[in-house]
Amino acid sequence: MNRLTVALDRVYFPPRGRITDDTSVLTLRSLVFEPLCQWRDGAVGPALFVSWRHDAEGRVWHFSIRPGARFHDGLACTVEHVRDSIAATLEGRDMFGMPWSYARYLAGARIEAADAMTLRIATPEPLADLPEILAEFFVARDAPDGQALIGTGPYCVAALRDDAAVDLDAVEAGRQPARLRFVAEKGAEARFAMLLDGSVDVALNLDRRAAAPGGHGLRWGRVPTTLSVMFYLNCTAGLFASRKARLAANLAVDRPAILRHLFHGLGVPAASIVSPFHLGMAEAGLARIPYDPDRARRLFAEAGAGAEILIRTPTHMPERAPDIAAMVARDLAEAGCPARIEVVEDRPDYARQVGDKRIGDMAIFDSSPHSTFRVLNDKISAASCGIWWQGHDDPALEPMILAANHTMEHDARAAAYARCLARLQADPPWLYLFHPEESYAARPGVTGLTMDHRGVLGFGGGERG
16 A cells, blocks of 8 residues: 555654653654664664674674665764764663663763764673664654654654654655554554544554454454563562562462453463563573462462562553552462552652662562663663662572673573573562563555564565664
8 A cells, every 4th residue: 555544552753862662652763763773583683784793802893884874854874973873872761751771881882983884882891782782772863843853764754743643755766655644542442443434544552452352354463572561579678588489479470360361361471581582582492480379378488478568550551550460469369478559650650669679579560671681781680780670689690691791692692691581580580470462453455564572563665673
């Protein structure tokens, strides 16, 4: 089809340097801009950086910009544009106003032009995962109105109507669809109604409807994502300072039941800190943690469970968070660990509280990075003590993480991360729950749609971003 209209949750182009895990925003961003490198299920390939090389230790890297790369207004993309975008990202904050960790990853790094089309990055320590980190960096320039709307991607912004709608035109002649219109609609049921009445050709995030995806003569797509829905466990004080109690919690909860009762079965039960699509998980070959309330009860008893624990939850993000918390509380109580639930209405403040380690005994959250390095560095490693770290300290794990960080060859690094992920199943710092699926639908005759495991919708023509 030459033109498609797509209904999604929101239309928004963040300022330069702002990183997001919102799939609506990522879909738009991936069409208009290019990432520096392209992530695909734990592997990294070319994007705006067409190639790269590093020294033997992995401290000095040279990244080459794609020849002929131009912004939509015709200006050639140079290493200075890339360097400026990296600098903006290193200073960026998330949707809750909290700092990202990129500046910590590249602390002490020298980022400079080797020539007009080659960026040189020298880091104090080996950083084998640098291309994967850069896969989250996009190069953008500001339009005359100050919004970051000019990129080098396959589509350019033709018209933007506040946060209500945007028209994107294909840059290359012959690319299909030639025009994409995205309209914002917060309600999943409303997006579905727009699809049924022909107002739109495609609707995203239909997994958020009350009804199960499928039927109505539509073309449906379902994709499990890299997102991890989980509970942080307070590993510093209280019951979950005990390894036995943390393992017991993971054995006590019936993950498939949560997916059946709350999400129409749309999801993959979690086995460790990351999804099946992260680097190292395929090599780890981990089966999901079994539902074993009898063993959980024994372990809870050995850990001294019996006093009521505090479970904290926001009203949303993750989807249906209070309902998930209620099912988890029931399962824990049946295994000998009574719990009460505290609901926090202010979602941004809830995130800040979690970052400040105010999680009670456990707090539901989601882990969005599709980088195994990032999840380990930000949330697990006691050596890093990142903002989301909740006190887990396994002396045997730290040298394993460091070894994986310093392993330059891809397959060997995947195997090194696999050992970390297996260790984290045996000694879990979180209550692992599931990786949700995203679903979308299109009218009959609409073809060429793809969705990757980040939940980013793509359109025929082999999009670069």
